[in-house]
Each structure stands twice: as structure tokens, then as C-alpha cells.
Amino acid sequence: MSKPELLIVGGGPAGMSAAIEAASHGVRCCIVDEGRELGGQIYRDAHAIEREASPDLINPRGDELRKQLAALTNLIEVRSDSMIWGISDGNKVAVGKEASGTEFITPAAMIMATGAYEYIPPFPGWTLPGVMTPGSAQILAKNLNVMPGNRIVVAGTGPLLYVVASQLVQKGINVVAVLEATQRRDWLKVPFAGWQAWELLKEGFGYLRVLRRAGVPVYYGRIVTHAEGDAELSHIYHAPVDKNWFPDRDKEECLEVDTLCIGYGLQSRNYLAQLAGCKIEFDELGGGWVLQRDKRLRTSQPNIYAAGDGAGVAGSKIAELEGRLAGLDVAASLGHIDAEKLQQKNKPLQRELERFSSLKNTFARLTRIRPGLTELVDTDTIVCRCEEVRWKEAKEAIEHGGHDFRTLKVMTRLGMGMCQARFCWPPMARIVAQYKGCDISEVGPVRPRPPIRPVRLDVIAEAQSNQTQETE
Amino acid sequence: MNIVVVGGGVFGCLVSYVLARRGCQVTLLDKDYPGSATSASAGGLWAVGESIGLGCGVIFHGKEGKANIDAGPQPLPREFMEFLMESNRYFPALTQEFERHSGIHIEAEKGTGLLYVIYNDKEQQYASSLLDWLSNSDVDVEEWSSQQVCQREPLMTAEQQGGVYFPGDNQVNPMLLANAARQSATALGAVFKNNTAVTGIRMNNGSVTGVDTTHGHFECDVLVNAAGSWSGQLAKLAGLDLPIFPVRGQILCTEAMRKQTLNFNLSTSDCYILQKAHGEILIGSTTEFCGYDVEVPVENLVGLANGARRALPMLSQSIVKRSWSGLRPGTPDEFPILGPVTEIPNYFNATGGFRTGIVGAPLSAEIVAAHILGLEQPFDPEHFLASRFTKGDIHLPQ
Amino acid sequence: MVSIFIDGQKFDVPAGITLAGALYMLGKRIMRHTPRDQNPRSIFCGMGVCYDCVVVVDGQANIRACQTEVRPDMRVVTQRGEPKLEHSF
Numbered sequence: 001m002s003k004p005e006l007l008i009v010g011g012g013p014a015g016m017s018a019a020i021e022a023a024s025h026g027v028r029c030c031i032v033d034e035g036r037e038l039g040g041q042i043y044r045d046a047h048a049i050e051r052e053a054s055p056d057l058i059n060p061r062g063d064e065l066r067k068q069l070a071a072l073t074n075l076i077e078v079r080s081d082s083m084i085w086g087i088s089d090g091n092k093v094a095v096g097k098e099a100s101g102t103e104f105i106t107p108a109a110m111i112m113a114t115g116a117y118e119y120i121p122p123f124p125g126w127t128l129p130g131v132m133t134p135g136s137a138q139i140l141a142k143n144l145n146v147m148p149g150n151r152i153v154v155a156g157t158g159p160l161l162y163v164v165a166s167q168l169v170q171k172g173i174n175v176v177a178v179l180e181a182t183q184r185r186d187w188l189k190v191p192f193a194g195w196q197a198w199e200l201l202k203e204g205f206g207y208l209r210v211l212r213r214a215g216v217p218v219y220y221g222r223i224v225t226h227a228e229g230d231a232e233l234s235h236i237y238h239a240p241v242d243k244n245w246f247p248d249r250d251k252e253e254c255l256e257v258d259t260l261c262i263g264y265g266l267q268s269r270n271y272l273a274q275l276a277g278c279k280i281e282f283d284e285l286g287g288g289w290v291l292q293r294d295k296r297l298r299t300s301q302p303n304i305y306a307a308g309d310g311a312g313v314a315g316s317k318i319a320e321l322e323g324r325l326a327g328l329d330v331a332a333s334l335g336h337i338d339a340e341k342l343q344q345k346n347k348p349l350q351r352e353l354e355r356f357s358s359l360k361n362t363f364a365r366l367t368r369i370r371p372g373l374t375e376l377v378d379t380d381t382i383v384c385r386c387e388e389v390r391w392k393e394a395k396e397a398i399e400h401g402g403h404d405f406r407t408l409k410v411m412t413r414l415g416m417g418m419c420q421a422r423f424c425w426p427p428m429a430r431i432v433a434q435y436k437g438c439d440i441s442e443v444g445p446v447r448p449r450p451p452i453r454p455v456r457l458d459v460i461a462e463a464q465s466n467q468t469q470e471t472e
Numbered sequence: 473m474n475i476v477v478v479g480g481g482v483f484g485c486l487v488s489y490v491l492a493r494r495g496c497q498v499t500l501l502d503k504d505y506p507g508s509a510t511s512a513s514a515g516g517l518w519a520v521g522e523s524i525g526l527g528c529g530v531i532f533h534g535k536e537g538k539a540n541i542d543a544g545p546q547p548l549p550r551e552f553m554e555f556l557m558e559s560n561r562y563f564p565a566l567t568q569e570f571e572r573h574s575g576i577h578i579e580a581e582k583g584t585g586l587l588y589v590i591y592n593d594k595e596q597q598y599a600s601s602l603l604d605w606l607s608n609s610d611v612d613v614e615e616w617s618s619q620q621v622c623q624r625e626p627l628m629t630a631e632q633q634g635g636v637y638f639p640g641d642n643q644v645n646p647m648l649l650a651n652a653a654r655q656s657a658t659a660l661g662a663v664f665k666n667n668t669a670v671t672g673i674r675m676n677n678g679s680v681t682g683v684d685t686t687h688g689h690f691e692c693d694v695l696v697n698a699a700g701s702w703s704g705q706l707a708k709l710a711g712l713d714l715p716i717f718p719v720r721g722q723i724l725c726t727e728a729m730r731k732q733t734l735n736f737n738l739s740t741s742d743c744y745i746l747q748k749a750h751g752e753i754l755i756g757s758t759t760e761f762c763g764y765d766v767e768v769p770v771e772n773l774v775g776l777a778n779g780a781r782r783a784l785p786m787l788s789q790s791i792v793k794r795s796w797s798g799l800r801p802g803t804p805d806e807f808p809i810l811g812p813v814t815e816i817p818n819y820f821n822a823t824g825g826f827r828t829g830i831v832g833a834p835l836s837a838e839i840v841a842a843h844i845l846g847l848e849q850p851f852d853p854e855h856f857l858a859s860r861f862t863k864g865d866i867h868l869p870q
Numbered sequence: 871m872v873s874i875f876i877d878g879q880k881f882d883v884p885a886g887i888t889l890a891g892a893l894y895m896l897g898k899r900i901m902r903h904t905p906r907d908q909n910p911r912s913i914f915c916g917m918g919v920c921y922d923c924v925v926v927v928d929g930q931a932n933i934r935a936c937q938t939e940v941r942p943d944m945r946v947v948t949q950r951g952e953p954k955l956e957h958s959f
Contacts (some may be wrong), residue, residue, distance in 0.1 A: 034918065144891035
């Protein structure tokens with residue numbers, strides 16, 4: 001295929017939808033994705049194991065999108081098992097692949113559809129084997145037919161808890177309880193605020209029904225304060241919280257479990273966009289540091305768009321719609337469709353987006369991270385899992401004047417590990433802000449540098465310019 | 473005496489420490505946080521290696537980019553090497569002092585040494601001429617056969633034809649050095665102000681009386697310019713011209729590996745490679761004249777990666793975790809700029825560390841302190857005065 | 871089924887499963903011990919971001935178990951401390 005006009009980063013709902021929309025108007029696209037098959041985290045391609053063991057838990061939407069995409073193969077090049085590790089001058093993109101090296105691609109436009117990952121604040125015991133994200137448990141149980149544990153508590157906040165808990169139940173696993181940090185009275189607002197997005201509400205009630213039938217108790221307004229175990233998790237402690245999620249330690253209760261699935265919603269993956277020069281801002285309701293975008297979903301960098309959770313957490317429905325809108329806008333800006341057609345195509349998508357926005361905003365308010373979570377850390381709690389930095393070390397560094405990522409990093413090694421600060425810094429930034437009594441924007445984000453994911457040295461060394469560029 | 477030091481790099485932190493140790497009241501102002509720019513360094517203490525051009529991959533002193541091996545070695549003047557060797561001798565004592573004052577161990581590693589790895593006949597000739605140049609000095613240097621290199625650094629490529637080993641050229645952790653100096657100075661009464669950028673210098677009768685900053689006014693009896701790559705701008709506020717320019721360097725960093733995966737600091741015609749105490753292997757460094765931009769263009773990492781796997785084929789499979797770039801405060805003749813100026817009696821430079829800022833910092837700090845306090849100089853200070861530039865032409869790289 | 875070796879012992883695991891899935895299935899939740907404190911770690915994020923579930927695979931260290939599919943005769947070693955690059959010896 002000749003040089004792609006549009007490079008789409010990430011093959012989840014936003015990326016696939018963007019490619020389908022853009023290619024259907026004649027735009028030559030290339031999707032780069034880390035996975036073996038497109039689908040992203042939510043529409044992860046069902047493995048043979050899953051198709052056999054959990055057929056009724058498979059979301060059909062992934063297969064639908066993959067099918068639509070397959071019909072456009074003459075215009076969509078899919079680079080799976082690939083990762084973009086760097087970008088220079090805003091558009092010179094380093095696409096790496098194990099065993100074959102790096103190719104530099106210079107597209108006319110890019111859509112960042114990089115998705116999201118879970119937010120977990122540090123708390124005592126959170127590094128014990130047996131403590132994992134809900135997404136992790138979902139992959140084990142649903143995709144791989146492996147039981148994550150025999151007695152599981154699902155805790156945190158947000159819709160994903162109920163999806164995962166109900167799937168675990170359907171896989172026959174003993175879910176001891178669901179602990180939701182937000183109060184029940186707040187959740188009761190959801191049906192009123194989100195009635196327009198009736199299909200999502202229906203889906204949500206379905207999960208709750210599964211839990212109710214299985215007799216799984218859902219406790220609202222409770223958080224896990226700490227976890228214990230010798231070499232592996234054996235107990236968790238949970239307590240009721242006030243509206244700012246500060247736990248009442250006197251009312252702490254203990255549960256004997258071997259697995260804790262814990263996640264407090266999602267946060268955007270936007271290191272690559274930042275590296276490309278796209279501006280970010282802190283948005284509590286978007287899951288933390290999110291990309292600045294205009295109405296056309298363009299970032300602050302010309303010709304770079306962002307769609308879906310990678311731009312600001314909003315869920316898969318909105319991700320698909322944003323992907324299509326961005327793909328459409330690219331088609332227009334590259335001259336494949338005229339302004340009139342853009343307008344005509346754009347309108348219904350915008351209306352649909354509007355329909356989901358009220359529910360999205362309600363969820364965002366309900367599940368926003370509250371300050372009580374930042375006070376779970378104890379002196380010896382690991383705050384950086386990679387480099388094993390403890391809270392007492394970070395606290396000492398803060399007291400010596402370390403107040404942003406760079407200084408804490410050089411003082412403590414926090415964030416210098418393989419996850420490249422993706423897990424330590426978002427909660428740590430909140431902890432620092434709260435400790436110093438300042439705004440989180442003063443503490444600031446990570447400034448990513450290439451490679452934005454750990455990458456084998458050979459992949460960097462074997463670099464060449466895109467040959468298809470020359471053949472054009 | 474009330475002294476304001478501007479700039480919290482290794483120079484500023486060490487000057488503050490030396491002055492605080494001698495009883496001065498020191499306030500250090502940093503526009504960010506002390507040590508921010510120090511992270512550009514890999515922490516090589518290559519007193520000899522740097523003087524003869526084996527620092528950032530083989531270099532041509534005073535010129536841009538990589539050396540042309542054909543042109544032969546271009547060592548810096550002999551006094552420069554003597555200066556760095558003398559400065560290097562401070563580290564054992566500093567290690568102990570910092571440990572005592574701050575509890576920080578600066579990881580000044582003994583016994584790592586610098587090994588220049590020879591790939592071909594041309595480089596062999598180059599090495600021979602370096603050895604000639606060193607033959608009438610008291611520098612410890614050993615010539616290793618290819619076999620000896622293999623035995624002593626087992627992961628080294630079979631492509632190499634031998635090496636030149638400098639046992640005195642070791643390494644330190646530059647961030648810990650800056651931190652230890654800062655905390656030791658603080659323990660001795662110095663005050664450090666972060667996020668305090670100097671916006672103006674107040675003068676009276678030709679002398680500095682204080683500085684205006686983003687966080688108020690600071691009076692002083694003496695002003696020390698230790699602003700690294702930014703010291704030209706600071707000097708300008710005092711009406712002075714200082715020929716300092718930023719020289720960008722990029723470094724690649726691998727996953728942590730078992731200790732002593734590498735035994736020595738390695739220098740090849742492509743890059744340098746060294747393992748730090750934590751286990752990570754650093755591969756550096758580019759030499760770029762591109763202003764104050766500290767982005768890391770991906771293309772430049774490709775060259776470093778190739779240089780690394782050429783020397784150590786096993787690094788091919790290692791995981792690159794991070795890269796970064798930083799700015800060296802460059803000077804036209806590679807010498808630092810230390811001490812007084814003719815125009816202002818109570819203004820002193822402590823800047824221009826360029827490629828050798830870490831190894832040169834201890835003696836540089838002593839020289840500056842001796843100027844300020846009128847003490848006996850530990851080293852001939854003439855070479856380092858800013859006034860040397862008014863005597864000849866200064867060519868700044870573009 | 872596929873045969874793999876974990877710390878020298880042979881196991882049969884379903885074809886197509888990830889290494890993390892296989893280790894979990896076999897009840898081997900502890901995938902490594904950390905370099906600094908020798909603390910046990912296991913799968914955490916499950917999506918390749920956190921690098922907590924890294925093991926040595928066929929001599930290559932720091933391989934994410936959650937992102938690696940089992941291959942016949944794969945040799946897996948649970949990691950202790952900083953890994954040595956065994957493939958180079």
C-alpha cells in the first residue's frame with residue numbers, strides 16, 4: 001500500500017471507528033496497535049479459549065467493527081504487534097516492531113486513539129499478589145478461562161466494577177462483595193440523568209441483576225483501606241467513607257479473601273500525544289490529565305486529532321462516535337469530502353454524542369477521585385511499584401522541596417521504572433498537591449520522553465525511513 | 473559575608489557547600505530546583521579521558537560533532553588535564569564529608585576506570601598517538617590487547633582490537649552529588665530557594681548590591697554566577713558578556729541489570745557506555761548546538777543504540793527504558809569560567825563546566841571560593857578567568 | 871495443550887493462553903521477587919502497562935507474562951532481583 005495519509009494510534013473502539021469512517025470516504029489509513037488483533041481493551045478479540053469457554057460474555061460489537069474494517073482493507077493498513085515509541089517534529093512517527101525494527105512514518109494527519117488504563121491509589125498491601133485491577137481479573141476469567149481466585153472482592157468505583165463482578169459471577173467465581181466508594185444515594189441519580197442513553201442503563205441494570213440473583217452484596221460508600229497477607233493476599237480491611245471518601249477507621253471491617261480487584265475508574269493514556277506537542281490540562285471529570293481539544297476534536301497540534309478515552313475518559317460508545325467524527329473531519333481536511341457532505345454526515349453523529357453526554361457527565365461526577373483516597377498511604381507503603389519507593393522516602397523528598405515529578409524522581413527514583421511513572425505519578429501528584437496544600441496543576445504531569453514504552457534496543461537501532469514514502 | 477549564588481547545578485551546590493564550610497552566609501537561588509540540569513550528565517569522572525577527547529564518543533575539541541580520526545588526536549592543553557586530575561582527587565574526601573553532613577552516599581565508584589575500545593587500524597594509530605602524548609606525564613594508563621579486553625570485559629564485541637585503559641577515570645552519581653552538596657551546605661547553614669528566577673541585578677557604584685527575583689529581592693555582598701547554560705543571560709543583567717552557549721547531549725538508559733554486568737566505563741568512536749550503581753546502563757551522548765531545546769529527537773537515539781550494540785552485542789536484547797537530554801554550559805575553549813571579572817569587584821563566575829562539569833566541579837568550587845575569600849589558590853587560576861576571552865577571538869558555534 | 875517449563879519443572883497448559891494465565895492456572899501467583907526488598911509480585915494491570923508480572927523467558931529477562939503467549943518448550947524462570955542477561959552467555 002502507498003503512504004498512509006492518516007495514521008491512527010490505537011485499534012480500540014475509537015481507532016477502529018475512525019479508520020472505518022475515514023476509509024469509507026477514500027482516506028488511506030494506517031492503524032498501529034500493540035495487540036495481536038484490533039479491538040483494544042474493551043473489544044479485545046475473543047481468543048479460541050474464550051469463544052469456547054465464555055461465548056455468552058463476548059461483546060459482539062468488537063466483531064462487528066472488525067468486520068466493517070476488513071471490508072475496507074484496500075484502504076486500511078493494520079500494523080498490529082507494533083508500538084509507536086517516539087515522535088519528532090510533531091509528525092515524524094517512530095513505529096517499532098519486535099524483530100523487525102523501527103520505521104519512520106510521516107502522515108498528513110494523525111488520530112490519537114490511545115485509550116485508557118485503570119487508576120489505583122497506593123494503599124498498604126496493594127503490591128501483594130492477589131491484588132489486581134478489575135480489567136486484569138476480567139482477562140483472566142473471561143478471555144483465558146482462568147479463575148483469578150476463590151474468594152474475590154471487587155472494589156473501587158465506576159461502571160467497570162459491576163461489569164467485571166457480574167462476569168466473574170457468571171464464570172462461577174465466589175464474589176464475596178462489591179465495595180463502591182460513592183454513596184448509594186448518588187448512584188440513584190443515574191437513571192434520571194442518563195435516561196437518553198437508555199441502552200447503557202439497561203446494560204447496567206443487567207449487571208446489577210446478575211449480582212443480585214447470585215446474592216452478591218454491593219456496599220456503597222465503602223473503600224478498601226488496606227490489605228494483608230504473608231506472601232500473597234489473605235485479608236482486606238474496608239471502612240465506610242464520608243462524601244470526600246475519608247474512611248471512618250473505627251468502623252473498619254475485615255474480610256478473608258484471596259483476590260482483590262480494585263480500580264477507581266480510568267485515566268487517559270496520552271504520553272505519545274504529549275510527545276507530539278499536544279497540550280494537556282487537568283480535568284477531574286475526564287480522569288486526570290487530558291488532551292486539550294477543539295470542537296472538531298483537534299488537539300493543540302495542527303493535524304493531530306484525539307478520540308475516545310485517550311483524549312479524556314468517556315466510555316466506548318462515545319469513543320466510537322468521536323472516532324467517526326475525527327475520521328470524518330480528516331476526510332474533509334484532506335479534501336476527500338466537501339464541507340456540505342461533512343456537515344451532513346457530522347450532524348447525526350453530534351446528536352448521538354449529545355445523547356450520551358448526560359450519562360457520561362453523571363458518571364464522571366459520581367466516580368471522580370476524592371481526597372480521602374490520598375491519605376491511605378502509610379509510612380512503609382510502596383508509592384512507586386517499579387522502584388519500590390516508600391511513602392516515607394517520598395515524604396522526606398517533598399519536605400526537602402521536591403514538589404514536581406522531575407525533582408521527586410531525581411531525589412527518590414520514583415517513576416524511573418518500567419511503567420514510566422504511569423502508575424505512581426497520577427496518584428502521587430494528588431498526594432503531593434494535598435500534602436503541600438496546592439493545586440494539582442502546580443504539581444504538574446510527567447513530561448514524557450522517547451521511548452514512551454520500554455522498547456528493545458534493537459528496535460531502536462534497526463531504524464529506517466518508510467519505504468512506501470519513496471514509492472509514492 | 474552574605475553571598476548569593478545563582479544556579480543550583482553541581483557548580484552552584486559545591487560552591488555553596490565550600491563557602492558554607494568556611495563560615496559564609498550563603499543563599500542559593502535556582503529558577504527550578506537545584507540539580508535540574510545536572511541530570512543531563514552521566515557522571516563520568518574521566519579526568520584524563522575527557523582531556524584527550526574520549527568523553528562523549530571520540531570528539532574533536534573546540535569543533536562541532538564527532539572527531540575525524542584521520543586528523544589525529546586533539547588533546548586539550550596539558551593544564552586542563554592537570555586541573556581535572558587534581559579535581560578528581562577531591563572525590564574520596566568529598567564522599568566522606570557528604571556522608572557525614574547529609575547521609576548521602578554519592579556513589580563515587582572506584583575501580584571502574586575508563587576503557588577506550590579500539591575497532592580498527594586507524595583507531596589503533598589514534599590510540600598510539602594519544603599514548604605518545606601521555607608518555608611524559610604521570611597519568612596511569614595501560615594498553616590492553618584484544619584478548620585482555622575480552623577477559624576483563626567479557627561482554628565486549630569480538631570486533632575490538634584492544635583498548636587503552638585509564639584506571640583513574642571512574643564515575644559518580646551526578647544527581648546524588650548535587651543533592652549531597654545541597655543538603656550538606658544546608659546542614660552548614662546555607663539557604664536554598666527553589667523556583668526563584670533572577671530578573672534583575674541591582675548595582676551601586678559599580679558593585680552588585682542585590683538581585684531581584686520572581687520571589688522578591690535578595691541583598692548580597694557577593695554574587696556568584698553559577699547559572700550553567702543560562703549564565704550568559706545572568707551576566708547580561710550585570711552588563712557583562714559571557715561566551716557561554718548550551719550544548720545539548722542525549723542519553724539512552726536501559727533496564728536495570730545485575731551489578732557488574734559491565735566492569736568499566738567504555739568509550740568508543742560512537743558513544744560512551746557505563747553502568748550505574750542501580751544497575752541501569754547509560755549510553756551517551758550526542759553533542760548538539762541547538763539552543764535551549766531539550767526535546768529528544770528520536771533519530772538521534774538511533775545512532776546511540778547502534779553504537780551501543782556494536783560495542784556490546786548483548787545490549788541488542790536489552791530494554792531501553794528512558795532517554796533524556798540536557799544542556800552542557802559550553803565555552804569556546806572548553807575551559808570553565810571561574811573567578812572575578814575586571815568590571816565588577818564583587819561578582820564572580822562559577823560556570824562553563826561544559827563536558828567536564830562533574831569531574832571539574834570540586835576544584836572549580838575551591839578556586840572560586842579562594843577568589844572570593846582571598847585565600848591561597850589551590851590551582852593556577854589564570855586559565856579560567858573570563859578576561860582570557862577579551863585577548864583573542866571568540867568563535868561561538870552556531 | 872502445550873508443554874512449558876517453569877523454574878525447571880514441566881507443565882502442560884492450554885494452547886493460546888498467556889503466560890500469566892498459565893501461571894495463575896497452575897496456582898503460581900508469585901511471578902517475581904523485587905530487586906530492592908525481595909517482595910513478591912504478580913499480575914496487576916493485566917494489560918502490559920505496569921511491568922509487575924515480568925519473568926525470564928528463554929533467557930530474556932523482564933518479559934511481561936500478561937502479554938506473552940505460551941510456546942511449546944518455553945523456559946520460564948520466575949525473576950529474583952535484577953536479572954542477568956542470560957542469552958548473552
